[in-house]
Amino acid sequence: MASLATDFIGIRSPNPFWLASAPPTDKEYNVRRAFQAGWGGVVWKTLGAEGPPVVNVNGPRYGVIHGPDRRVMGLNNIELITDRPLEVNLREIKAVKRDFPDRALVVSLMVPCDEESWKAILARVEETDCDGVELNFGCPHGMSERGMGSAVGQVPEYIEMVTRWVKQHSRMPCIVKLTPNITDIRKPAEAAKRGGADAVSLINTINSITSVNLDTFSPEPSIDGKGAHGGYCGPAVKPIALNMVAEIARNPATRDLPISGIGGITTWRDAAEFLALGAGSVQVCTAAMTYGFGIIREMTAGLSAWMDEKGFTAVDQIVGRAVPNVTDWQYLNLNYVTKARINQDLCIKCGRCYAACEDTSHQAIAMGPGRVFTVKDEECVACNLCVDVCPVENCITMVELPKGSVDPRTGIVVGDYANWTTHPNNPMARAAE
Amino acid sequence: MNSPQTPGVVPHRLDPERIASNFADIAPPLTGHEAKVAADRCYFCYDAPCIQACPTAIDIPLFIRQIQAGRPVEAAMTIWSQNIFGGACARVCPTEQLCEGACVREAAEGKPVEIGRLQRFATDAGMARNSHPFTRAPSTGKRVAVVGAGPAGLACAHRLAMHGHDVVVFEKRAKPGGLNEYGIAAYKVPGGFAQEEVSWLLGIGGIEIRCGVEMGRDVTLDQLRAEFDAVFLGIGLQDTNDLRIPGEDRAGVEDAVDFIERLRQAPDKGALPVGRSVVVIGGGMTAVDAAVQSRALGAETVTIVYRRGQEQMSASRHEQEHAATAGVRIIHEAAPVEIRGNGAVTEVQFAYTESGPEGLRLREEGFRLEADQVFKAIGQRLGPLPEGVATAGGKIDPARLPAGVWAGGDCAPGGQDLTVTAVAQGRDAAEAIHRALMG
Numbered sequence: 056m057a058s059l060a061t062d063f064i065g066i067r068s069p070n071p072f073w074l075a076s077a078p079p080t081d082k083e084y085n086v087r088r089a090f091q092a093g094w095g096g097v098v099w100k101t102l103g104a105e106g107p108p109v110v111n112v113n114g115p116r117y118g119v120i121h122g123p124d125r126r127v128m129g130l131n132n133i134e135l136i137t138d139r140p141l142e143v144n145l146r147e148i149k150a151v152k153r154d155f156p157d158r159a160l161v162v163s164l165m166v167p168c169d170e171e172s173w174k175a176i177l178a179r180v181e182e183t184d185c186d187g188v189e190l191n192f193g194c195p196h197g198m199s200e201r202g203m204g205s206a207v208g209q210v211p212e213y214i215e216m217v218t219r220w221v222k223q224h225s226r227m228p229c230i231v232k233l234t235p236n237i238t239d240i241r242k243p244a245e246a247a248k249r250g251g252a253d254a255v256s257l258i259n260t261i262n263s264i265t266s267v268n269l270d271t272f273s274p275e276p277s278i279d280g281k282g283a284h285g286g287y288c289g290p291a292v293k294p295i296a297l298n299m300v301a302e303i304a305r306n307p308a309t310r311d312l313p314i315s316g317i318g319g320i321t322t323w324r325d326a327a328e329f330l331a332l333g334a335g336s337v338q339v340c341t342a343a344m345t346y347g348f349g350i351i352r353e354m355t356a357g358l359s360a361w362m363d364e365k366g367f368t369a370v371d372q373i374v375g376r377a378v379p380n381v382t383d384w385q386y387l388n389l390n391y392v393t394k395a396r397i398n399q400d401l402c403i404k405c406g407r408c409y410a411a412c413e414d415t416s417h418q419a420i421a422m423g424p425g426r427v428f429t430v431k432d433e434e435c436v437a438c439n440l441c442v443d444v445c446p447v448e449n450c451i452t453m454v455e456l457p458k459g460s461v462d463p464r465t466g467i468v469v470g471d472y473a474n475w476t477t478h479p480n481n482p483m484a485r486a487a488e
Numbered sequence: 489m490n491s492p493q494t495p496g497v498v499p500h501r502l503d504p505e506r507i508a509s510n511f512a513d514i515a516p517p518l519t520g521h522e523a524k525v526a527a528d529r530c531y532f533c534y535d536a537p538c539i540q541a542c543p544t545a546i547d548i549p550l551f552i553r554q555i556q557a558g559r560p561v562e563a564a565m566t567i568w569s570q571n572i573f574g575g576a577c578a579r580v581c582p583t584e585q586l587c588e589g590a591c592v593r594e595a596a597e598g599k600p601v602e603i604g605r606l607q608r609f610a611t612d613a614g615m616a617r618n619s620h621p622f623t624r625a626p627s628t629g630k631r632v633a634v635v636g637a638g639p640a641g642l643a644c645a646h647r648l649a650m651h652g653h654d655v656v657v658f659e660k661r662a663k664p665g666g667l668n669e670y671g672i673a674a675y676k677v678p679g680g681f682a683q684e685e686v687s688w689l690l691g692i693g694g695i696e697i698r699c700g701v702e703m704g705r706d707v708t709l710d711q712l713r714a715e716f717d718a719v720f721l722g723i724g725l726q727d728t729n730d731l732r733i734p735g736e737d738r739a740g741v742e743d744a745v746d747f748i749e750r751l752r753q754a755p756d757k758g759a760l761p762v763g764r765s766v767v768v769i770g771g772g773m774t775a776v777d778a779a780v781q782s783r784a785l786g787a788e789t790v791t792i793v794y795r796r797g798q799e800q801m802s803a804s805r806h807e808q809e810h811a812a813t814a815g816v817r818i819i820h821e822a823a824p825v826e827i828r829g830n831g832a833v834t835e836v837q838f839a840y841t842e843s844g845p846e847g848l849r850l851r852e853e854g855f856r857l858e859a860d861q862v863f864k865a866i867g868q869r870l871g872p873l874p875e876g877v878a879t880a881g882g883k884i885d886p887a888r889l890p891a892g893v894w895a896g897g898d899c900a901p902g903g904q905d906l907t908v909t910a911v912a913q914g915r916d917a918a919e920a921i922h923r924a925l926m927g
Contacts, residue, residue, distance in 0.1 A: 126522070158815050284541035309772065403596040406534030426537070449594065 057362035059355055061095060061159075061370050062314050063336040064228045064253040068095035068159035069357050071370050072326065075317050075338035076100050076163035079348075081137055083147035083233025086160075090151070092348035093355060098256075098338060101136035101191045102144050104166040104176060109135045109198075114333040115276035116338040118265030118285060127345045129291035131265045135197045135278065135284055136165050141179070149183040152340060159336075161230065163204050166190040170220045187228035190252075192243070193259020195236050195286045195405060205259070208234035211246035212262060214278060218250025230315060233257040233299075235292075239304045240299040248312050255303065256315035256338060258296040260286020275301025289341035291318030297332055301381045310378075321350075323357025330370065331377035385475040392462050392469050393437040393453040394428045395419070401450040407449060408441035415438050415450070433463040492788040495836055495859050497740060497761045497832075501786025507758040510784035512879070514675040514810075516604060517721045523609040526602045527556040534594055534800060541590035543903070543912040544571035545563035547588055550817025552606055564614025565621055567607055569905070573639050573911045575615060575685050576668050578608035581908050582773070582804040615684070620691025624651035627694075630925045633716040634656065635703050639907045640687055643721030643914030644741020644921075649694035651914045651922045656716070657695060660702035666724060666909065667898075670749040673777035674757065675784070678837050713892055718921045721895040722914055725905070726871030731769065731864055735827030740858070742770060743779035744865035766790045767836050769824055770865030771801035772810045788815045791814025791857055795823040795841050795848060823850060833862055869900060884914065894921055 057120045059070035068333040073096035074089055075081050086101060089097055103109060111134055120129035137144055152160045164184045166172040180188060191198075192208030199206040223228050233240065235258040244255050264274045274282025294432035296318020303309045316334025320326050321342040329337050342350055369371055397408070398421075404426040412420040417432035420441060429479045430441075442451045456469050457463060475481050490498045519839065530552040538548045547566050548812055554563035556684045561640065567574035580759060581590070583604040591600035605842045614621065630653045634641045645655040663669050668682040685857035690697070700911070701707055728743045730736060754760050758771035762785040768775045792811065797820050801808060811818060819838075826837040839854040869882060878888040883901040884895075896913030903909030 061912075123527045403592040404533075404537070405531045405592040407531055410534040422534075426535075 057359050057367055058369050059359055060068060061336055063159070064187070064230070065316065066096070066159045066161065066228060067157070068336070069157060070095035070351075070358075071092060071330065071336045072351055072354050073097055073161070073315070073336055073338045074343060075160055075340040076191065077344070079340060079343050081103040082139065082144075083151055087154070088145075089343075089348050089351075090155045090158050093351045094158070094348065095102055096161065096186075096336070098156075098161045098189050098308075099144065099148055099185070101163040101165045101194070102141055102176065102180070103136050104172050105179075106192075108138045110138055110277050111138050114278040118263075118276040120265055120289075120291060127267070127289060128340065129263075129287055129295050130289040130341045130344065131276070131287045132260070133196050133285040134254075136191070136194070141176075145179055145183055148180075149187055152164045152184050152186075155390040160185045161189050163189045163191050163232070165194065165198060166195040168207060168296065169203055170224075172290055173217060173220045174224045177221060177227070179228045181225060181227060184278075185227070187230060187253070187258060188225065189230040189232050190217060191232050191256070191259075192217075192235040193232045193233060195262050196284060203303050205234035205236055208232075208243055208259070209237055211242045213251035214243050218247050218252045222251035228253045230254045230256050230257055231481050234259045235299055236262050240302050240307065243304040244306070244312060246311045250307055252312070253334070254313035254315060255304070255309075256317055258292065258299055258318045260288045261292055261295065263287035267325040288319065289345075290319045290321050293321075293325060297328060300334055301378065302328060304375060304378045305400065306382050321355045323361065326354060327361060327373065328377075329374070330373045330475055332381070333375045333378050335371075335374050387474060388472045389475065390458075390470045390473050390479060392456040392485050394432050394435050394456065395437065395439075396452055396454045397428055397430060397451050398449070399407070399427065401447050403447055403450075404428070405446060407444045411440050413446045433449065435464065490786075490835050492786045493764065495764055495860070498528065499759045499761045501762065502758065504758055507785070509677065510673050511667075511757055511781075513678045514705045515608075517612055518602075518605050518609045520695070523555055523560070523606060524789060525537050526606055526662045527552045530601045530679070531555075533591060533753055537590035537592060537824055538587040541586045542570075543575075543586070543906065543909045544915070545912075546570045546574070546579070546607075547572065547605045548603055548607075549732075550601070551610055555606055555610055560610045560613035560618060563610035567610055567619065568614070570915075571908065572643050572689055572915070573668070573685065573700070573912050574607055575611040576677065576682065577911065578611055580668070580672050581906070582807070584806045585804050586908070592600060594901045596892075608684075609805055620688060620693075622646075622650055622692055624692060624694055627654070628652040628926065630654070631715075632718045632720065632921060632925075633712040634720045634722060634897075635712070635723035636666065636724055636897070637647075637661075637664035637686075637699070637795075637896060638722055638724055640724075640910035640914035640917075641666070641720065642657065642686065642718045643911040644722060644766060644894075644896065644918045645914075646689050646692055647915050647918030648921060649692045651918070653694070653717075653922070653925065655695045655891075657697045658701040658707060659697060659699045660705075662699055664699065665698050666722075668727055670752055671745060672752070672907075673748065673781055674751050676777075682751075687769065688851055701753075704872060707751065708789060709890070709893070713890065717892070718915055720872070720900060720914070720921065721877070722897040722910070723871070723895075724898045725867050725868035726782065728864065729867045729869060731824055731827075731866065733824055733826055735829065735833070736864075738827055738829045738833045740829070740860055741827055741862040743865065744774045745861055745864035745868065745924060747778050747863055748774065751785075755822040755918045758783060762787050763859065764788045765858045766861045766863065767857050767859040768792045768863045769836075770794065770863075770867070771796065771797050772865060772867070773807060774861075775865035776803045776811045776869075778865055780814045781813050782861070783814045783816055783861075786810065787861075788856075792816055792818045793824065793836075793838060793857070794820050797821055797911060822855070823848070824855065825850065827859075827862060833859055835859055836862060868898070869904075894923075913919065 061071040076098040116134040120132040194204030199202035231252040316329030317338040551563040551566040588600035594600035634657040648653040768783040822838040839850040893916040897910035
């Protein structure tokens, strides 16, 4: 059976599934239960500087996007960092780590942007014997208004500066948690690396308003009729997170920088995809907040079984395996020609492919007597919309035209690999060398 | 207090609680959450097969999408604009033979979108508004007579009223509603739904209903033609077919439709007498409704006997299963040959049937069923027709109607004797009348 044991920047855990810094990891009680359930590690909910802890709102902290059966598709929160005293958290961290030495226990930190504040807290945290620290440069609400969280994460120079302080004043492995609320995720990652970070973790939550109450005209979650933007997470954000992880993993400047992947991981499959795009560990929050800690058993069993099926014996054999296949649009093969094919035996004649293609695409599907839908190859650009809207799995597939055949749409013979960089329509085209 | 085993045709076989639960809503309404989940299953098909399968052509994907989007009242408007009896049809339509039978998810998974229940969800929400949602066009000064206050007649009247015509509906019974009020099993339209729906429908204004007026007895077609600008006949099928076998006139033998009507009108259902051993002859919805309600009243054994095979039964598969679940036994391919008894019926002699080139043939072999009550449910037919109205194929011939007279519903051809077809025909006749009157 495949081993799920993970060594992430020297931090060992029995599996790559960590709980992200968030409400589930706010205190000893929860973290012990998580470890007993089988989680490989936790990132303890963000600690702030010594002194009176932050306070949270006393109304709703979470907003939600539901599917029709109230499946949680996306979650949004306006909770701040831990609102419990620093010394209580530190005492509990030490106790938990002592009792679960084989689990990863990383402590998330957020203090004001001055060297003394960071130096002070690092010394205290190091005494807990935790495995490392994660710098919370991602939290997009509340703390950012006070110059912390994503206010730091949005300025690469600050990231570099603070990371450097942390590495100077601590021997602990240092993970920098990035905010997605920026234009180019590669820049903060590069800054973290320049500052000496051992790894980055991403994504933190995305600025969001989940909905507007159309009776009170208050954004949700509503606090006394007003709403502030929160941080969006859960299954809905996964595609955004996957891309950002991949961008860092394939960026020459950061390709060797370890990544802890975060963003909507709900099942083993989501985790496997993050690992394949370069994450060396994954962090989970919304799924645990929705279903409880027991989901870890599905995640570990699923990942392990899939690895067995594929012949992988260790997690690091998966990590980054898809990264070489992530490229820029300009390098995609323009001579890869496919056509939609509708399997008439599977077709249930709903006509969604027809409506989508006829109204919004290329008028490449014909509707015949008896609601028989067929593809007009001479019109089909292979956009895949019909596949995407078809309610029957594998009913519509994209079939590749063999090399040497003629594309009935263009009249052009399907040739060898060729991309935009050499295409005659590209004014910047240069001859292939 | 009697029991199911008490001999004869007697009331109070079950305690009142049991009676109440037996006659409760057979398909309770969906909750808001259930409706959302059910609505999400709709694929919003292109040129949707369900619409084509609906005799009133309700835009089903649209109304389901409106439910999904949290606007059930607007969903009801989508329904009512095609079918003003959307509430009744949601309850009584054989949806598995119509919209749900055509649903692509029926083909895909054998589990169609629950269109009927969603339609009820929407129309319940709409009717809960307690106001009529349509407004009348300015008065045209034209007057139309509608004969029969059933689904066809009232659908016609409503559409005519909407167009600004004044309508008088003549109904021979004491209450309007037709089969919705008198001919549907009680558990399908519990409470006073049929009357509620009629009152709601009349909220459009411009419709006067005169109950207790019988065509031929109290008024003639010629009088109506003279007094009104147009006449719509929605008189339904008023007579029933006979078995034409010895003993048919014995006490305890009656038409199933009369039993069903009695049940619908009874304030205390438990007080209705029912046999210990009930035999229902027929294979349609009426047979099932009579049989299931006999069981619901506490009959010990209830048997439906149908002369052809299961596939030929006009009661839908769903109805047949419902009967079986209620404890009704269904015997196929057997026909009654004699009803025996000593004054009242005590048993029915059946012969097995087989179909050959000359049609159905009685075989030598047969069997006897003990019975103290026999319901005949072998079809309904036209009653006496007004002068000048010709028939074809057992229905009013629409091509040979006197000038200014239209017909629709069960008395006219083209339907399957369903409420929904009657509504469609009444509505379409109203449009035709409107065009004729307005030039």
